Amino acid sequence: MNGIVFFKTADLPIIKEFYGKVLELPLWLDQGTCVIFKNGNMLLGFCQADIAETAGTITFFMPTRRDVQERYETLKSLAADAPKENPKYSIYHFWAKDPEGRELEFQTFEHALEPHISIDEGLMMRRSIRHYSPKEVPQEMLSKVFELCRYSPTARNQQSYYYVVIKQREVLEKIVSLRGPAGDPILASPYAIAVAARGELSRRKVQDACIAAYHLLLAAKAYGLGTCWVTDMDRDEVKDLLNIPHDDYLACLTPIGFPAEGFPLPKRHEVDSFVRYV
Structure with a gap:
């Protein structure tokens, strides 16, 4: 209503x-x-x-x-x-x-809120956040984020995606050492989340995992949480640290937490510059 x-x-x-x-x-x-x-x-x-x-x-x-x-x-x-x-x-x-x-x-x-933003606002205002408050996300809130993630679409509704919440600092530091400087945002928040899809379930594991990752980013935004998609994580060394089977696809890792500050909307290109009709 x-x-x-x-x-x-x-x-x-x-x-x-x-x-x-x-x-x-x-x-x-x-x-x-x-x-x-x-x-x-x-x-x-x-x-x-x-x-x-x-x-x-x-x-x-x-x-x-x-x-x-x-x-x-x-x-x-x-x-x-x-x-x-x-x-x-x-x-x-x-x-x-x-x-x-x-x-x-x-x-x-100046406290956490239940979701209230509209879909268009969430799509327009989501940002890649690289600076976070040291405050941890309450487990109750994190569970509500994952509740929204249940509705991520998958090929043939195989629901092949899953999430790994990484709270061990030493594991995060090892992952960043493998990824290099581009992985630094992972260490900016109290913990991070890996997004993957099971190769044994879906022939579209790449698509399933990537859609689930973006679903997570939007669900987190709904609860006022920040995220940052860190790519190039589909590596056996990273999977071994997270007990992820080598046949699964690891789309990304993202920090998750309360943003340390707000970020203005950057300039975006106009619709006619990226849409064409055939």
Whole structure:
């Protein structure tokens, strides 16, 4: 089930300008006398009326303090005060108002969250993370990540993929010594995960393992965790360290943990530069 929260507005053009241009929310649907904006998985609607509805609070939450601070810099003239910590709710936030006086809150949660991002947001915002907090991922959260990984597609539904969680530091260090400097991200988090597929089950073990690896990266992102695909791991020496049969395909190793900081979206090439039709 999905939902939309609507507010009545006495000045639709000004509200459309503010939320669309100032807050830069994508316009999801324009119905003439009603407009609906999209912010992540939030749908926010405004409909023309004689009197504006201003009760309640519209809260936008972001991944990091840095994101809140950047938003504050663009809205400083509308903000009630600078961003600050709220230890009661473990958030970092500031308050502002829209042109009709609605309370707006911009915040980040400073604790782990259940999944909340939309599919498109996850695809656009996933990054290769190379710097991590020393805090370990709770086993309960890791189990929930693997629960999502159960739905990774495979050839003929053979479900040939599997994951090896590596917590022994000495094993990780040996793997990095075999891989060389390109393997350093593996040591940046408390532990790492190897993604493989059974050769005895599937003739498409390479494809199965690679899809499962990307499924893991997206599932981790859903829980606010960082990952980094480290390639060139399908080596017998690495497999021996992890008790992986030589006939299996080892797609990658990835660190997994809480990112040490947020990373901006890098410039991407345009669709017409990589899509062609025949």
